[in-house]
Amino acid sequence: MSYSSQALREQARKALHLQSHRTVTVLSSLLAVQDELGYVPTEAIEEVASFTDSTINDVWGVASFYTNFRFAAPGLHNLEVCWGPTCHLLGAPRILQEAQHSLGLSGEGETEDKRFTLRYNTCLGACSQGPVINIDHRLIGQVTVERIRRILTELNGSPRS
Amino acid sequence: MATYAELKAKADERWQTLAHGDRAWVRVGTAICGKAAGASLVVESLKAELSRRGVQAHLSEVGCLGLCYAEPIVDILKPGKPRVFFKNVTPDQVPELVESYLIHDNPKNDSVLGYLGEGSLDGVSPLDQLSTMKKQIRIALRNAGHIDPLDIYQYIANGGYAGLNKALFELKPQQVAEEVTKSGLRGRGGAAFPTGTKWSFLARTPGTTKYMLCNCEEGDPGAYNDKGILESDPHTLIEGMIIGGYATESNYGYIFIRHGHEGPIERTEKALEQAYEAGLLGQNILGSGFSFDIEVSLTGDSYVSGEETALMESIEGKRAMPRYRPPFPAQSGLWGKPSNINNVKTLAYVPEIITRGGDWFAGIGVGRSKGTVILCLSGNITYPGMYEIPMGMTLRQVLEDVGGGVPNGKKLKLLQTGGPLGGVLSGDKIDIALDFEQMAQAGAILGSGGIIVADEDTCAVDMARVLVAFCQFESCGKCFPCRLGMTHLLEVLERISNCQTRPGDMELMQGIGRSMTLGSLCGHGQLGFNPVQSAFRYFAEDFEAHMKKGRCLTGQCTGLHITPTRTRP
Numbered sequence: 001m002s003y004s005s006q007a008l009r010e011q012a013r014k015a016l017h018l019q020s021h022r023t024v025t026v027l028s029s030l031l032a033v034q035d036e037l038g039y040v041p042t043e044a045i046e047e048v049a050s051f052t053d054s055t056i057n058d059v060w061g062v063a064s065f066y067t068n069f070r071f072a073a074p075g076l077h078n079l080e081v082c083w084g085p086t087c088h089l090l091g092a093p094r095i096l097q098e099a100q101h102s103l104g105l106s107g108e109g110e111t112e113d114k115r116f117t118l119r120y121n122t123c124l125g126a127c128s129q130g131p132v133i134n135i136d137h138r139l140i141g142q143v144t145v146e147r148i149r150r151i152l153t154e155l156n157g158s159p160r161s
Numbered sequence: 162m163a164t165y166a167e168l169k170a171k172a173d174e175r176w177q178t179l180a181h182g183d184r185a186w187v188r189v190g191t192a193i194c195g196k197a198a199g200a201s202l203v204v205e206s207l208k209a210e211l212s213r214r215g216v217q218a219h220l221s222e223v224g225c226l227g228l229c230y231a232e233p234i235v236d237i238l239k240p241g242k243p244r245v246f247f248k249n250v251t252p253d254q255v256p257e258l259v260e261s262y263l264i265h266d267n268p269k270n271d272s273v274l275g276y277l278g279e280g281s282l283d284g285v286s287p288l289d290q291l292s293t294m295k296k297q298i299r300i301a302l303r304n305a306g307h308i309d310p311l312d313i314y315q316y317i318a319n320g321g322y323a324g325l326n327k328a329l330f331e332l333k334p335q336q337v338a339e340e341v342t343k344s345g346l347r348g349r350g351g352a353a354f355p356t357g358t359k360w361s362f363l364a365r366t367p368g369t370t371k372y373m374l375c376n377c378e379e380g381d382p383g384a385y386n387d388k389g390i391l392e393s394d395p396h397t398l399i400e401g402m403i404i405g406g407y408a409t410e411s412n413y414g415y416i417f418i419r420h421g422h423e424g425p426i427e428r429t430e431k432a433l434e435q436a437y438e439a440g441l442l443g444q445n446i447l448g449s450g451f452s453f454d455i456e457v458s459l460t461g462d463s464y465v466s467g468e469e470t471a472l473m474e475s476i477e478g479k480r481a482m483p484r485y486r487p488p489f490p491a492q493s494g495l496w497g498k499p500s501n502i503n504n505v506k507t508l509a510y511v512p513e514i515i516t517r518g519g520d521w522f523a524g525i526g527v528g529r530s531k532g533t534v535i536l537c538l539s540g541n542i543t544y545p546g547m548y549e550i551p552m553g554m555t556l557r558q559v560l561e562d563v564g565g566g567v568p569n570g571k572k573l574k575l576l577q578t579g580g581p582l583g584g585v586l587s588g589d590k591i592d593i594a595l596d597f598e599q600m601a602q603a604g605a606i607l608g609s610g611g612i613i614v615a616d617e618d619t620c621a622v623d624m625a626r627v628l629v630a631f632c633q634f635e636s637c638g639k640c641f642p643c644r645l646g647m648t649h650l651l652e653v654l655e656r657i658s659n660c661q662t663r664p665g666d667m668e669l670m671q672g673i674g675r676s677m678t679l680g681s682l683c684g685h686g687q688l689g690f691n692p693v694q695s696a697f698r699y700f701a702e703d704f705e706a707h708m709k710k711g712r713c714l715t716g717q718c719t720g721l722h723i724t725p726t727r728t729r730p
Contacts, residue, residue, distance in 0.1 A: 006481030022456050023415075025478020029458055031420050052478070065480040065637075066461025068420060084382030085577055086539040086613050090628050093719070121380035122464070122631055126197035126420060127537060127611070128545035137423065141197030 005043055011036055012044035018053045026052050026062045030069060039070040073112045075117035077155050079103075080134040084123035087130040091144075095131050096120070098145045102152045115156065162440045162448050167325040168317055176318035185263055185580040186220040187211075190306055192225035193385060193424055194547075199234035201252065206252040207235070210259045218263065224393020226306030228293055231274050234306075243281070246288055249296065250590035259644060269509035293544050293563055294646040298533050300524060301509035302549045304366040305393035310428045313435040324515035328404045329449040332515075337408035338364060341521030342510065350376055350467075350504030351608040351684075353530075353578065353597040358513075363409040364492035364507030365507060366499040372451075372477070374502040375402055377418045378460060381580030382631065383589065383611030386535040387505035389547050390394030391425035392419070395432035399455060401508030403442065404515055406453040406493040409501050414455040417472055419462065430457055447724075466637035468683045469502045470494075471637065482639040485681040506535055522669060527553030530596040534610055540577075541616040545566045556591040561616065571616035575699065576613055579608020581628040584695030585621065604695060620684035620717040621700030622707055626654040628692035633653070643686025646677040650693060659717045661709040667697070 004013065016029050021155035024063045029052055033044045040063055049056045081096050103111050103118055110117050124132045129141025135151065163171075175671030179186055187207060191200045204222060211218055214312035226234060231248035235258065246270050247258060254272070262266045268282060288294060297473040299305070316322070328337050342357025363371060375398065379387040390398060402414050418426050433455055435447030444452045456526040458476045460466045466474075466481030471497045475481040479566040495501025510532060514522045523531050536559060539545045543565030549560055560566060560573070567573045571590035578600070586605040592602045600607045615624060633647035648671055653666050681687050697704055706714045 021458070023458060023476070025476075027461060027475065027478040028459065029478075031461065062478065064481055066463050067634075068462040074394065083627075085581065085624065085627050085631070086383050087625075089540050089613065089615055089619060122462075122634060123380065124197075125385045125388055126193045127378075127383050127385060127539035127613070128194045128547070129197040129232070130539060134198055138201075139196070139197040140199075 008037065008041050008043045009047055012047040013043075013051075016047060024052070026054055027066070028058055030059070030063050034069060038074045039072060040072070040094075041073075057080065071112070073114075075114045077115060077136055078117045078119070078134075079152075080119045080121040082121045082124040082130070082132045082134075084121075084127065084130075086127040087124075087132055090130040092131045094145050095143055095148055098148050099133075099152070102149055115150075135156065162445070163573060165447055166323065168322070168331070168439060169300035170312075172314040172317035175314045175514040179219055179315070181346065184194045185216070185240070185653070187218050187220045187263075188223045188236045188238075188306075188309075189220070190225055190232060190234045191222040191424075192389055193422075194225060194229040195234070198229075198232035198249075198425065199230060200397040202252045203235060203250050203255060205232045208257040208260070209525070210255050211263075214259055214264065216263050218258060221309040222311075223308060224305045224310050224401035225389050225547060226290075227297075227302060227389070227549070228274070228276060228544075229266070229546040230293075230544045232273065238278075239263070239266075240267070241555075243278040245282070246271050246274040249614050250644060256483055258648055259606045266583045268447065268577075273490045279716045293546060293548065296373065296551075296558070297304060297549050298551050298565055299549045300513050300525075300533055301506055301535060301548070302393070302521075303513070304397065305389065309393065310393055310395055311431050311435075312441055313432065314443075315398060316394065320516065321396050321512070322400055322525035325400050325403055325407075326447060328407055329447060329451055330591045334408050334410055335361075336463075336513065337404060340519040340682040341408070341514060344510075344514045344522035345519075345526070345529070346507065346510055346514060346522065347530070347597065348504060349506035349534070350607065353607070354504065354531065356507055359491075359503070360409045361503040361606070362404060362489075363499055366407060366491055368499045370413070370498045370513075371409060372495045372498055372500040373406045373409060373411045373414040374469075374472065374500055375414065375416045375505060375508055376472055376502055377416060377468070377505045378464075378472065379609065380419065380464035380467050380635070381611050383539055383577065383608045385535050386423055386520065386547055386610050388425045388538050389535075389537075390505050390509050391416075391429050395425075395429045396436065397512055398429075398437055398505055399432055401511035402455060403446065403453050404511050405501070405503065407451055411499075411501065412453055414607040415454065415458045415476055415495070417458050417460060417466075419466075420459040421462070425585065426457060426459070443554060463637065464631075465683065465685050469687065471683070472502065473500065480637070485682065504609075525551050527585070527596055529598060532609050533594050534607060535541050536595075536612055538564045538612050538614065540620075541571065541573075542614040545664045550595060552596055553594050555594050559595065560591060564614070566708060567614065567616045569616075571618065573614065573616045574607070574617045574619050575621065575696075577613040577615070577624065577628070578611070579606035580611060581631045582684060582691055583608050583641065584604075585698035585699065586700070590699075597609075603668065604698070618715050618717065619701040620713050620715040621696040621713075622654065622713070625692045625696035626651070626658050629654055629689075632685065632689045633664040636689075640681040640683075640686050642676040642690055646686070647689055649673050650690070654693065655705065656709050658713075659720060660707050660711040660718075665710070667704075
């Protein structure tokens with residue numbers, strides 16, 4: 001999906017006004033925008049600045065600090081691979097290598113066809129089930145090289161939504 | 162407004178229907194580890210199968226029993242039968258489980274983990290007699306895996322909010338803080354500062370707006386007990402926080418959670434809503450005249466935002482960078498107002514301490530370390546899980562008796578305790594007791610309770626490299642000795658790991674470590690050299706093999722260095 005600049009602004013504004021927490025800040029606004037759009041486009045940075053009465057500089061400062069913020073539209077499927085020490089011990093390097101190989105990537109980022117985004121995660125929080133991956137908000141534990149290959153193949157065959 | 166007695170009566174009635182009614186009660190653990198093992202699919206499958214077979218049963222999603230090795234766990238309480246726990250249930254097994262146990266009465270004992278309550282099953286031990294359970298004393302985790310975290314009445318039926326009721330109507334704020342002091346409770350976020358004393362600092366600070374903050378940032382890899390409590394029993398935290406608010410005479414609380422941890426966030430928010438509806442939060446709680454509000458504050462991905470002053474910056478919506486101290490939070494914290502900050506686990510103990518008294522809690526544990534510690538065992542261990550262990554037990558007992566030791570006949574090489582900054586502990590140093598002082602003497606920290614177990618196939622250089630990579634990635638960048646030092650340390654460790662050492666590398670790292678320790682504002686930089694120092698102290702031979710002989714003794718340093726490096730702009 002891609003939106004025009006104006007549509008992005010409107011969506012961002014909607015997300016900003018719909019924030020449910022009582023305390024509204026630059027950070028809470030950025031999180032709300034990212035939840036709505038999947039990333040934080042430049043238009044949204046400007047909207048957050050005017051909504052929170054901050055400078056664009058301040059908003060960029062916050063957005064660039066927290067590593068979960070993304071500034072380009074994500075791929076259709078979002079794959080996060082944990083590289084925390086537990087997952088590392090239990091085989092995460094081979095899982096990451098396989099993910100990169102299957103997706104034709106050499107690091108974090110989007111595949112050329114925009115079907116997948118690969119990200120590293122410092123700890124997905126399910127250490128007892130390591131190695132752990134998170135695919136489209138679904139945690140999967142005890143991942144093996146074969147299993148991640150199968151999951152990616154299945155997703156690659158799924159129709160675009 | 163309902164009184165506590167009215168709430169309790171309603172709760173008891175509902176509990177009676179659930180636990181002693183004429184329908185079966187099916188519970189599935191869907192906390193984070195359960196979900197990673199596929200519990201959500203098991204719930205879907207159960208729903209479909211129960212409806213297809215026309216079985217009348219209550220189905221609840223509960224939190225975490227802590228027995229991660231047996232997830233997904235389905236437990237079934239049938240009228241007149243003991244409560245039976247089925248282990249490692251897959252969605253495909255659900256139709257058979259429904260057929261054999263819910264419709265007929267055959268539990269197929271080889272798929273049973275244990276049972277609770279009256280009765281017996283051939284060849285199956287009671288759940289509380291399992292090696293992983295029998296040494297535990299569950300206080301903060303007393304309800305975890307037993308009640309539906311989204312039902313406040315199940316919490317109240319099991320004694321919930323009795324502590325708050327007692328505090329509000331029988332004790333003065335100062336007496337509450339004294340009771341907590343008497344219990345010997347010390348902060349479970351890592352610093353081990355006496356909680357009652359900390360509360361009294363805030364209570365003594367004058368001011369009309371004061372904040373009670375709860376830290377559930379929990380960025381430490383290997384620890385998931387804070388999230389585990391929020392997913393399993395959010396009301397124990399909420400109750401503890403309200404009691405803390407009363408003791409410190411503050412009126413507003415924030416529960417600080419990392420964005421993206423959907424389970425803990427959703428369950429906490431729902432629990433807060435229910436507490437407001439029941440009159441346990443908001444204006445004039447239970448008619449006592451005391452008012453307290455709590456909201457969830459979400460942070461972005463940043464490990465340092467778990468540091469207490471950085472956390473306040475983050476709640477204010479800024480970059481999570483630590484502040485200078487003094488002024489300390491009790492004088493000038495969130496938005497410049499007096500504030501108190503506690504870890505989830507610390508506050509989760511408070512309701513029971515108030516209900517049962519400080520002396521009761523102080524009777525558990527050893528020396529100056531009272532009560533229990535919630536440990537998360539992961540890595541090369543037979544029974545990974547979340548266990549609540551009385552202080553004073555030795556690490557060896559925890560690893561061998563509870564955790565079942567290192568699997569596949571391998572030998573234990575090292576432990577990584579208390580988060581990446583805690584560094585590593587040699588596997589032959591595990592005869593120390595779980596005690597803040599003893600752990601510190603041995604050069605390890607209990608920290609947040611994460612224990613990562615590594616077997617003999619682990620290379621200490623590789624472990625140090627991964628820990629430093631984490632610290633480098635997570636440096637907030639405010640203090641340059643940390644920001645640049647971590648990057649430089651990682652560079653050198655990658656060289657050593659690849660057997661491309663240069664002369665003087667060790668001395669270089671020690672110099673960097675000194676600068677970081679002296680020149681950083683918070684623990685991240687001050688302790689950031691720990692992973693390297695401790696790994697070198699215990700496993701010098703691993704380093705020497707890389708540096709002098711050009712090889713990795715375990716073959717683990719494969720050059721597969723897939724770790725992100727970045728410096729915060």
